[in-house]
Amino acid sequence: MHPLAFREAGHALVDWIAHYLHEGDRYPALARVAPGDIRSRLPATAPEEGESMKEIFSDFERILVPGLTHWNHPGFMAYFPSTGSGPGALAEFLTAALNQQAMLWRTSPSATELEEVVLGWVRELLKLPSTFEGVITDGGSMSNLLALLAAREDAAPDVRAHGLAGRQEIPPFTIYCTEHTHSSVDKAAIVLGLGQEAVRRIPVDDGFRMRAPALQEAISADRRAGYRPLAVVAVVGTTSVSSIDPVTEIADICEREGIWLHVDAAYAGAAAMIPEYEWIFDGVARTDSVLVNPHKWLFTPLDLSALYCRRMNVLRKALALTPDYLANRQSGAVTNLMDMGIQLARRFRALKLWMVLRYFGAGGIRTRVSEHIRLAQQFAQWVSQDPDFELLAPAPLSLVCFRAAPHSLKDDEGGLDALNETLLDHVNASGEIFLSHTRLNGCYALRLVVGHIRTSEVHIARAWQLLRETVNRLVPPDLSPNGISSSSRG
Ligand code: PLP
Secondary structure, eight states: OOOOHHHHHHHHHHHHHHHHHHHGSSSSSOOOOOOHHHHHOOSOOOSSSSSOOHHHHIIIIIGGGGGGOTTTTTOOOOOOOOOHHHHHHHHHHHOOOOOOOOEEEOTOOHHHHHHHHHHHHHHHHHHOOOOOOEEEEEEEHHHHHHHHHHHHHHHOHHHHOOTTTTTTSSSSSEEEEOOSTTTHHHHHHHHHOOOGGGGEEOOOOOOSOOHHHHHHHHHHHHHHHHOOOEEEEEEEEBBTTTTTTTTHHHHHHHHTTTOOOEOOOGGGGGGGGGGGGGGGGGGGGGGSSSEEEEHHHSOSSOOOOOETTTHHHHHHHHOOOOOOOGTTTTTSOOOOOOGGGSSSSOOOOOHHHHHHHHHHHHHHHOOOOOOHHHHHHHHHHHHOOOTTTTEEOSSSEEEEEEEEOOOOOOHOOOOHHHHHHHHHHHHHTSSBBBBBEEEETTTEEEEEESTTTTOOHHHHHHHHHHHHHHHHHHHHHSOOSOOOSSSHHH
């Protein structure tokens, strides 16, 4: 591309991005398209002749933008939000242009060393000991997989060479977590060849936290039955409800039993940087590994997860493999990031985290995360004070689980599920907000999470207004449910 053409297209693109990032709410938060709509508007084959950036960009706006669910919309409060912040977006622009491939130190000394430095910053903000060495992965699922791989390596180092199949001498491994642990732990069990049945669900208390005595009982029962407890995955900020497993008590058990303890703090880790919320990381310094996802609540665009291991050499032992064509004089003397991951080609992810942390500063990040927690607490208060709504779980951080529960549907659990499902569809169809759901103790629960950098009190208030107006429309006060009861929905 000629430098002049690049500059012209680049200016247009940067202009578009600048507007997009600041007026993300001019598009609906949730894409309003049907499956196949976008595909049907795109040619099935690549163009034979090259096209201009102008034409390409015009199709991007015309065809693709309507099919985007806008994670950058300030009304995006579904799942766990992620922010494509300004400094993060600029860093991604640079990353693509530099196209660093950081498999070896020599293939990108800066990407390798910046990753070490920036993960050191995050470790310090999380108050983790310097014995925890970090590595960047593409997401929490990969970080969970690598942590459990390290656990397997620690327990049975010869599996790397001989595998697990047909090994009568190796007892079946088990992993412990709760039903609220992210499904990527199941995926890790599948990928590691342990099988999904190896994942034991430990019962939770009223606050959806792992019951440590029940964990101890499950481990002892498994040992008696000939299983080999491999790892416990405790979660600081579970996906469904943001509950915080009692890491200190779990660490006592794991130390006594000699079991790898991994903490998944993909979402909530950001809050541990705030003095009033440091307690959520109590006991985490005693674990074997912990992950935090800056692409969730640290204003870093997708994708970037940070995995810390107290003994990173265990992960290296599991994965390091240097073919002749990659060996070089520095091998052994420097960090080669390929030794701590599955993929070989690695992009320069550390750059965006570095730019985000420098641009906002640790103080700026703490202020924003604290404000998100304040807003969620405010929302939780509105819910708890409204007779037509109820909280379904404690809300320790910025996630609120709740449902509409009008008097006319009291004790009609089927009707309440149906009402809340319909309510969610209606408010999401507004395009002004996007919420998601989960199931808690069998009930259909709405989830509202404050985590996008531009979400403010205005958006929380609007979400609340929309929810209340919609419930009043669906179930007019003092009237019987408007076609919503469980019997009418079958
Ligand atoms: N762990 C937790 C607690 C999560 O909530 C999630 C995703 O929401 C993950 C792991 C998976 O992270 P990722 O989507 O980055 O793979």
